[in-house]
Amino acid sequence: MIELKDVSKSFTLHNQGSAVIPVMEGASLKVAPGECVALTGASGAGKSTLMRVIYGNYLAASGQVLVGGLDVAQAEPREILALRRETLGYVSQFLRVVPRVPTLEVVAEPLLAIGCDRQVALDKAAALLARLNIPERLWSLSPTTFSGGEQQRVNIARGFAHDYPAMLLDEPTASLDAQNRETVLSLIEEAKARGAAIVGIFHDIGARNQVCDREINVSDFTPGVAA
Amino acid sequence: MTPLLQVKGIQKHYGARIGCTGVSFDLYPGEVMGIVGESGSGKSTLLNCLAGHLEPDAGQVVFDTRTDGPVDTVTMSEPERRMLGRTDWAFVHQHARDGLRMSVSAGGNIGERLMAVGDRHYGQIRDRAIDWLGRVEIDGARVDDRPTAFSGGMQQRLQIARNLVTGPRLVFMDEPTGGLDVSVQARLLDLLRGLVREMGLSAIIVTHDLAVVRLLADRLMVMKDGYVVEAGLTDQVLDDPQHAYTQLLVSSVLQV
Numbered sequence: 001m002i003e004l005k006d007v008s009k010s011f012t013l014h015n016q017g018s019a020v021i022p023v024m025e026g027a028s029l030k031v032a033p034g035e036c037v038a039l040t041g042a043s044g045a046g047k048s049t050l051m052r053v054i055y056g057n058y059l060a061a062s063g064q065v066l067v068g069g070l071d072v073a074q075a076e077p078r079e080i081l082a083l084r085r086e087t088l089g090y091v092s093q094f095l096r097v098v099p100r101v102p103t104l105e106v107v108a109e110p111l112l113a114i115g116c117d118r119q120v121a122l123d124k125a126a127a128l129l130a131r132l133n134i135p136e137r138l139w140s141l142s143p144t145t146f147s148g149g150e151q152q153r154v155n156i157a158r159g160f161a162h163d164y165p166a167m168l169l170d171e172p173t174a175s176l177d178a179q180n181r182e183t184v185l186s187l188i189e190e191a192k193a194r195g196a197a198i199v200g201i202f203h204d205i206g207a208r209n210q211v212c213d214r215e216i217n218v219s220d221f222t223p224g225v226a227a
Numbered sequence: 228m229t230p231l232l233q234v235k236g237i238q239k240h241y242g243a244r245i246g247c248t249g250v251s252f253d254l255y256p257g258e259v260m261g262i263v264g265e266s267g268s269g270k271s272t273l274l275n276c277l278a279g280h281l282e283p284d285a286g287q288v289v290f291d292t293r294t295d296g297p298v299d300t301v302t303m304s305e306p307e308r309r310m311l312g313r314t315d316w317a318f319v320h321q322h323a324r325d326g327l328r329m330s331v332s333a334g335g336n337i338g339e340r341l342m343a344v345g346d347r348h349y350g351q352i353r354d355r356a357i358d359w360l361g362r363v364e365i366d367g368a369r370v371d372d373r374p375t376a377f378s379g380g381m382q383q384r385l386q387i388a389r390n391l392v393t394g395p396r397l398v399f400m401d402e403p404t405g406g407l408d409v410s411v412q413a414r415l416l417d418l419l420r421g422l423v424r425e426m427g428l429s430a431i432i433v434t435h436d437l438a439v440v441r442l443l444a445d446r447l448m449v450m451k452d453g454y455v456v457e458a459g460l461t462d463q464v465l466d467d468p469q470h471a472y473t474q475l476l477v478s479s480v481l482q483v
Contacts, residue, residue, distance in 0.1 A: 014471030015478065057462040059469065077446045077460045078255050098420050098442050099413035112424065 001166050001197030002031040002054060007063030007073070008223075009046075009053055023049055027063070027221040033165065036188065036198040038212040041219040047201045050218055051168050054199065055090050056080045067166055085113050089164035091172050095143060095155040103129065103146075103154055104139040110162040121161075128157040131183055149175050160187050167191060169200035173207045185211055229291050231256045231397060231429050232277075237286035239269075239276050245453035246272035250286070252448065252458065256396070259423055259430045261444030261461060263437060263476070269453040270433045271401055277431065278318050278399045279308045290315070290397070313343045317390035321402035323382035327374045327389065333360060334370040336389045344393055359388040363418060380411035384418070391422060398430040404439055416442055437480055441465060449473045 009024040024046050031037050039047040052058040053072075054065055060073040068087045070079060084090070089110070097106050104125050111121035129139060132153040138146070143154045152175050159167070172188070173181045181204070188211045191198060202208035208215070230253035239246035247269035254260055262270045275281040277288055279300055288300045293315065300308055312318070320326040327336050337356040338346075346352050357367040363384035365377075374382050383403065390398065403419065404412040420443060423430060434440060440447055440461055447464045449457040449472065457470040468474045 011467075012469070013474065015475050052466065056460060058467040059459075059463060078258065080460055081258075081445050096441070098417050100417045101420075 001033050001068060002029075002199060003064075003066040004029050004050075004054070005064040005066070007053060007065055008061045009049060009058060010061050022223040024053070024218075024221045025223040027053075027218075029216055031166075031197040031199055033195040033197050034192050035214075036192055036200060036212045038208045038215045039199065039201050040208075040215050040217050041222075045222060046218045048170060050221070051090075051170060051199065051201065055084070055088065055168055085110075087165050089159050089162065089167045091156055091159035091167070091169045093152075093170050093174065095151040095158075097143060099144055100142050102140045103134065103143045106143060106154060107157045107161055110158060114162060116162075125157065125161055128160060129154070131187075132157050133180060133183070149177070149180075152176060153180060156184055156187070160191065163191070163194060164196060166197045167199075169198060169202075171201050171203060173202065173204045181207065228255060229297065230254060231258075231291050232431075233287070233289040233297065234277065235287040235289070237273065237276050237283050237288065239272050239281060239283045245269070247276070247450070247453045250448075250455055254397075254429055254431065256429055257423075257427050258446060259428075259432065259444045260446045260448065261440035262431065262433045262448045262450060263435060263440055264450035265435065265476075268450040270450050272453075273450070274399055274401055274431065274433045278316065279312065280318075313340060314393055315396045317393075317395040317398045319386055319390055319398060319400040319403050321405050323374070323379070323386040326386040327382060329374050332371045332373055333365070333377070333385055336374065336385060337392050340389055340393050355392060359392050360385075362422075363388045364414065380407050380415070383407060383411075383415060387415075387418070387422075391426070391428075394426065396427075396429060398428055400430060400432045400434075402434050403432065404434070404436065412439075419443060437465060437477065449476065 004027050007027040010020055010022040013019045027050060039050060041047055049058060053060050054067065056072045063073065065072040067083060070083050072080060104122060107125035107129060108121040111124060134150060134153055143151055156172055172184050176184060185207055232254040235251050237250040238248045250273055262273065264270045272281065276283040283301060289297045290300050291297050300311065334353055334356040337359050338352040341352050341355060357370050360367050360370060365381055365384060374385055377385060404415055407415065416439065422428060432444060444461045447459065447461040448455050449464065451472045457464055457468065457473045464473060465477055468477050
């Protein structure tokens, strides 16, 4: 479902003496449907970079990034947009929303974007919010004023609203209490059971051991270290 | 799928100076494209060339019309282009005063566009005007007030209602949130995004506000000195800018 072939990534900082910083080289991996793979490595090793290369907000310098058959490294913007709508979900660490939009709508939006019936979408959003213990009295408010943990849970609910065949999870259990952590882990288990291919970053070792089938150390892709 | 708009090699010079040059892109139904750049970079010139307000020196602006399929709007007759401007196209000006008739009531401003496409039933026009005032969050009781009695933010929302009432398929926006205070901006963004979603609009938004494009635009073009220096997915251009100017632009934004 997700396959990287010999991907490299470097940043060129034109305004800082045109410094070229190679951050990734020869990255290859393959994630099958129903499989969850954890990216590991020290902070700064390039876990998030690799994830963003898969999602398409970082341009790969070379190599292929195949998600559901589409090469994200070469695709047109509208192909990537369609991929993100239908196929590839991303739960980031930060919630980014239009101010004033009610939480329930924020969560239902990925479903509405694929043309799901409005009531069905709202019902599913409500069920997810309830499961993640967001009090119902907050659903009609914008999540911009919520606490960090609440925003994280809204973000997760939004990420799991649509049954994406491929998912990227950036520390989904960070800043959650034990009970909500369990809920998120069971959401991940369910996504795997329905055949989603998942790439995740988990600093929480217990969570990683519980849901991940294998680990890939991104330090292996760091230029210079491997050489 | 046919692109809604195909722009090919648009060029506009002001004497020896470049307004914009070599601009080509396709816009598909439902897509929102942002154009950013500092003032004088040619973004408004480009927008005006696309919307038929300025005649480009070279290039094509091919629009997928409802009846005849793709037609080059640069070479089409003036009446045809005007008709397009009243039906499938809409233009939201930076200053609401440029897009409104200030001496006509709010309802009249909305109704005028309906009448231009053949609506004649006064009661229905008035009802739709009041419905649209509600959608842009203006109290229906203000339907008979003139825009001069409205605040800047309300005028901008009225302009949007006037433009969208005829169900256009493509909206051009020139700095739609410029000059508004941030709380009003947030309402307007929320409103625009909802309308884009519900009506399946395509839009081209010129702005210098990167936060606005991140929230509204799927795709982004960065202009400098009349040239498009970088284009791509909005979050890719903002998160991983390739061109020196885009890097400067992105790194210059103050964090709130």
